[in-house]
Amino acid sequence: MQVDVSQYNALIGAYCFEKKHWILVIVEPLQRRILYIDPAMNTPQKVLDRIRKQWNQYSIHQLNGGYWLQKFTWEVTSIPHSFQEDNSSCGVYVMKFAQQYLDGSSLSLDANSVSDTRIEMAKMILSNSDDISEYCRTCSSKARKKCIWIGCDNCSSWYHLDCVNRKIKSKLEAANIQSVDFVGPCCSKDSFYVVKEKY
Ligand SMILES: [Zn+2]
Ligand SMILES: [Zn+2]
Incomplete structure (x- = not known):
């Protein structure tokens, strides 16, 4: 199925690198920018370059109007957010940030509420499962x-x-x-x- 991305404000996905760390990636087609939100704030530049390259390739091959999108230079940047304080909760942060972004609220998760948020997310996934x-x-x-x-x-x-x-x-x-x-x-x-x- 071809998607006309000009109809959307944002495309959101979780991206995993080094097979262990999740970050949130949000493409804003109208702003021509790719937001990366890394709860640990240590995404290497080569990963950001790869995300930009993969977006370009994806837009050419999969998206309606891909050639149109290819004309633009995509800014890869981040926005303010809170940080994880351990080595294991990136997934919870990424999901919470995605939800907050869609709600239009600030991207914030207190380290003390990670366990509660994990349970809240699990319940939400189960109640929305097929x-x-x-x-x-x-x-x-x-x-x-x-x-x-x-x-x-x-x-x-x-x-x-x-x-x-x-x-x-x-x-x-x-x-x-x-x-x-x-x-x-x-x-x-x-x-x-x-x-x-x-x-
Ligand atoms: Zn049984
Ligand atoms: Zn069977």
Whole structure:
């Protein structure tokens, strides 16, 4: 799908570098600027250069009007924000800053409220997540041709029969699959319980 970015005030994303540190990146097309908000405030210049380059490439290939965007020189800069005081909470800061940016408030998170904010974010993600009840808990996909579903007696998890190692012994048993005894890997503590590989 092509996106006309001139219709948007901002494009927001989290960017991870050195496989461990998250920063918030906000492209403001109308201002021709790319904001980076690094909770630890130590993004190397080469990472900022890479972000600018990747934005240019992305805009050329993916965005409607990409050639138009390419004409501009993009300023890569930051805006005032608070800083993390540990080595592990960059993700919480990035999410909170994204929310505050969208709300139009200042980017601020007190180090003492990081744990509460982490819980608040987790609750928000869970309450806005898709319904996964129609997906097999082993392979994460929906119904396939001729597949038989089996439900865990203990909770509401469902599986494709061939994604778990519960064998069905007869056609009669297959026809009455709902009443077959089955406890899924979700609730089974048996170490010998083998789940087939994902495919
Ligand atoms: Zn499955
Ligand atoms: Zn279960």
